Amino acid sequence: MRILLASHGTRGDVQPMIALAVALRHRGHNVRFVTPANFVGWIRGLGFACESDGIDVEEVLRRPDIDVQSFRSQMQYFKTLAPQLFDATARASAGAEIIVGSGVQLAGLSIADLRGVPYVNAIFCPCVVPGSTAPPIRWQRLPSWANRLIWRVGLPIVDALMRGPINACRAQLGLAPVDHPVAMLADCGIVLAADRELAPLPPDAPSTVVQTDAWILNDPAALDPEVDAFLHAGPAPIYIGFGSMVANDLDRIASSIAGAARVCDCRMIVASGWAALHDRLPASDRILVIQSAPHRALFPRVAAIVHHGGAGTTRSATGAGVPQVILPHLLDQYYWARRIELLGLGPASLPVERVAPAALAERIHLVLRDGRFRDRAQEMGTRVAVRDGTAAGVEYLESPHVHRRA
Template identity: 35%
Template sequence: MNIFIATYGSRGDVQPYIALGKGLQAAGHEVTLATSERFREEVEAHGLHFGYMNDTMLAILDTDQGREMLENTRSAFAVVKRTFSMMKQVGPLQRRLLQEGWDAARQCQPDLIIFHPKAYGGPLYAEKLGVPVILALVIPMLVPTAEHPHLGFPDLKLGAAYNRMTHALVKRLMGLSAGKPVKAWRAANGLPRQGRFDVLHTHAGKAIPVLCGFSRHVVPPPTDWPETVTTTGYWFLDGHDHWTPPPALADFLAAGPPPVYVGFGSMAGRDPQRLGRIVIDALQHAGVRGIVATGWGGLQIDAPLPDSILRIEQAPHDWLFPRMATVVHHGGAGTTAAALRAGKPSVIVPFFGDQPYWARRVHALGAGSRPLPQKTLTVEALAAAINGVDAGVREKAAALGAAIRNEDGIGNAVAQIEKLMGGA
């Protein structure tokens, strides 16, 4: 098959789809991955064809205004308010991204389209080309259920009606956000008028198959999810088995017991220097060895470090995390998955978005500490959380890691895609 994958966003929105694309390619399929230009080199380095989409939307999110919109997310309503405040700026960019995604899809001429919800043009392109479409998720955020609220809402234990309402509200807000660009694109490309836009259904109302790229051991599938939804396991982008660490890192690991990793990716917050000071002081206060990753700007460290702490830019998580005692991170879906698969306890410092959800899930599973929101993070709280990781937490994290390692998320996803296409 010739398969077109469309995704957009940060590294966590792209890397799992590269992994899925590689799995499809290994199974004999031709794969084009369309995403932001900033990931072109990485996509092509893994042997996939690249489909161009511009970088402007992500550049806006890198500005102070964008960071303010992302980081001040006390509730789903706050997110919506800030999103709509930027619509005049973002609206034209959405239309441009829709057109660029279409240009890439038309050039690919695929037999199948797989899309991330942020690349919501996927169903439109599939309709125009007359090919099947599959929604691929790495966060359990779009398929409604009566068993728990949408991850952006508090779990108020108010029952099924409240839970359904939160999912319906998110669906409605997504329709409002994407409605105008979708309507304009359909008109410009000769497609019939459509009712309210919905990424879970085609224009004719048929349910779109959904692949969930996370583990059922971490997020058990709700019993009321339809048969069109399949939880496959995580889509890990591996290949670092033979990675050679720099001498400083290799020497540090050999010089003592497993250290505590601390890294917040690109989650710089409003004051990365403050976070850097808290991290260094907390590691010393806890009396542990530490490796601090400053790559992507999440932490900034200016002062000289003691011999018990090593600063690195970055290192492959699949290589580094199994060598750690504990992993302190921001709770991004990919980093959380990597820490869980390594069988290591997590101390999660969530910033925004889905990160508080993953922090709560890890704690509920017994594989990590209570969430420590970055805005109220203190030296004492972080040190206590690191020292609070006891034998019971380590045992549960190790067992969960073994279960995740026994899953073949990419293999399961490829098999399901081929099954769906066989039926199509």
């Protein structure tokens, strides 16, 4: 089967698709990608054909005119994004027999209509399934009825904002306009690739949603010698990293990290990521600043993990059996922060805009001193670490009922 995996977003949106692609290739399927420019080299290096959608996501996140925490700014960006995604996805889809989309893939379903093939929406968090689960917003402690109300009011607003840009792109392809360009994704096949214990499918989810466990990319990479030497040189450090996130006030975050290290009297490994924290954190024998490190190799060797709450990092940290402190920036990260708190794997989250040395140090102290977090993390980690949903994802894509949707 010829399969197009169309993903737009950060690494957390793309890496699970690569894990799925590896499993599909092992089953003899022909897989190609269309992704942001940032990931093309990585994917081609793994032996897959990959088309760039022409967008540098890191550059977008750094643009001063785009506030990723603002709903208005997000919608405006999505409107300008649509034509490029339609063009790139249309080019990459030639010959495809099925299209699987993830992240902010605004074009995938329309291109599947154009080609007359099935479309499957891959999601990595239940908070994008309309219903009793809170949507990807800051307020995660509301009752189920309030969550349903927010969905009922909010989804038509998003549809109205995106209807014009998406229908303009559809018209250029000779496709009829649609009234509900976002809500109609619920009518196609949806795969929730998330650990069933960490992120269970809500009971009122539509019948079109199928849950596998998370799609895990086996990364055999070893730690850099510098990181390994730092780990051996003293007590287990705290890991701090925010992946692809670029916060508005990086100087404040960097000073908060340095201040928390002093207050807690602990060692830290700080992954600079796209935030470029290495430019702001002074060199120290207590703090090692790196660009990135393979989570599978590093996380089991640290005392606690401070991160942004992305789906992939949360799953990796949970599988490592290590307590977590989450500093959510936006969207589904608020969901993961609340889940970690509810499961007893970490304290209440600290939104990134409220980060300060004392507040960060307080949460680090808490997970280091309260053995209940460590015990619960180790207990759950032994179960989560062995679960991988890629085989189930392949079986779903091969199932006849998916292809009857075309």
